[in-house]
Amino acid sequence: MFVELGVALLVAAAVPYLLFAVLYGWHRPRGSPIEKEAYEPTVSIVLPTYNEAGIVERKLADVAALDYPTEKLELIVVDASDDRTPDLVESYFDDDGPTVRVIREESRQGLAIALNEGYAAASNDVIVKTDCDSKVAPDALREAMANFADPDVGAVTGRTAEVLGGSEVESDYRGIQAHIQTLESHLDSTFIFHGPFSAFRRELVVPVDADSLADDSELALRIRRNGHRVVFDPDVRYSEAAHSGFRQRRTQKDRRAMGLIRLLTRQVDALGRHGRYGRAVLPFNWLFMLVGPWLLAAGLATLTLGALLSFGVSGAALPLALAGFVAVGSRDALGPLQPFYALFDTQVSLLHAALALQFTAADGQWEPEAELREAFD
Template identity: 90%
Template sequence: MLVELGVALLVVAAVPYLLFGVVYAWFRPSGSPIEKAPYEPTVSIVLPTYNEAGIVERKLADVAALDYPSEKLELVVVDASDDRTPDIVASYFEGVEDAPTVRVIREESRKGLAVALNEGYAAASNEIIVKTDCDSTVAPDALREAMANFADPAVGGVTGRTGEVLGGSEVESDYRGIQGHIQTLESHLDSTFIFHGPFSAFRRDLVVPVDSDSLADDSELALRIRRGGHRVVFDPAVRYSEAAHSGFRQRRTQKDRRAMGLIRLLTRQASALGRHGWYGRAVLPFNWLFMIVGPWLLALGLTVLTVGSLLSFGVAGAALPAALAAFVAVGSRDALGPLQPFYALFDTQVSLLHAGLALQFTSADGLWEPEAELREAFD
């Protein structure tokens, strides 16, 4: 009986993936859902920094390399560092022709990413706000590709895809590929849920403050803009790169933190379910199944199936947990070959489960410490 129950729970846990597969095969969406057109508004790039002295010059070079008129660019840096970061930023473009306007906002004390971004967004003066991270790189054509979506006045926000995962994590690379397919379908149905820190763009007149304790500030702002009546879309032509851990344990800190933010956002904005077109009727329910319900069903199903196998088959029943342990051990080393994407999904479900538990017993305030290993991969 327990074996059958465990199998049933695992089948139910697989429902989000099956639903996605069927709908994706039916629609076969690709590219941006927007009829893009050349569009060249003024842009404010908001960059939050905290002790980035070792990598900030590379990020500033990344901004300088953007294929966009410098007279239409403004760089707003919100800094809470106690190292040389603000001095490097202030002097980087001195004497450089065709440099963007640079403004550095110094925080008296570190208040968290959401507060820093609210300050940066309030200080931005241009038509479109682009938020990016210091430990990421953006493709030179990313701005032009993103702005072409804003030629449609119904679009309020645009995000992009990971072109490269720095650090060599095939697990994360596989998951980002799957995530890109999900977000493409979401955008063609209506709007996407997740917005990405390395590149998120919004119309300035639609920007509203996010919660001061937000752990998913980009996605929260996108959700609020969608609730206000504008589409927020994923355009795979907008590319960026960021670093990710390969090791199972090392990956937990980075992925669990992101998972905590998305779970908290979904639960706080539960009133959007069933509203705002297909966004509330399909996109948000799918993410609830994938991020909140599915991980618990997976954990419960594996537990019940393991107990049932041990009770039914004795020592032979231990083959199931042994197989699972081998799956994790091999998968975390990027060595599962064609099965690696399945491990990437499993790994994400582990993070979502751990994040759900952490939100029950810890108070996350968004004051994360920089990860030296990831910065080495970026540098």
């Protein structure tokens, strides 16, 4: 009985993936869902920083390399550092660079508060939020702005073109995620927005919750609720670093998962509303992020119990096989099975994040990861 129940739970956990496969096969979406046109609005780039002295000049070079008229750019840095970061920013550009404004926070209050302050200070048509520990493709800004030629578009995000540090686990997951977000955007709008590059029409920007752990996605969701599409364009490319090791990935991946879970639960009243966004996109993310991890855990636990009751000590082969799967997968050594491990790893993060939200305080603070930043050198 336990074996049959365990199998049934695992099949139920696979429902989101089956739904995606059916919808993707039906639509076969490619590229941006928007008929893009050349468009050059003024842009405010908002960059939150905290003790970034070792990498901030590389990020500023990244901004300087953007294929976009400098006179249409302003850079707003919201800084809470106790190192030389703000001084390096203020002295980096010469008279030919973008307008630069550094907002120095008296005390560190959290990422969401810093972003709300930066967004409020922006004066241009479109606000682009980016992270200091990411690289943006030179044409990313131009590709993103071409989506805003459609007045129905309120926000645009892009894809991870390269995972720095060589993490195949994250690279495989981001590839799967890009397919999901492309489909979501062709159906209506996408749910997840990404820190390395997220763009918003300034007049649509509203403050996010002070304790938000998914500030980009929260702002996009609020813009969609107010009547504008929020889309994923795979031609908008960026790079960021990631771990492959199972334990190393928990801090980085679990924090993201906590933010998305909290956002979904706080915005539960959006289900069933706002066109296909509320009828298809959000239900899929609920199944994938909130229901699926618990079904997977219950299925594996029940199946293990059934195997032990049915086969005695030999039934321990199942948890041992799972441990081997994790050990080999975290070393990027599963070959063609590696994408399955990437999905499993994500479900682990979502389950761990759901538990952490119940028993820990998530205050919106973030800490720089020195090991990941070495990938940029």
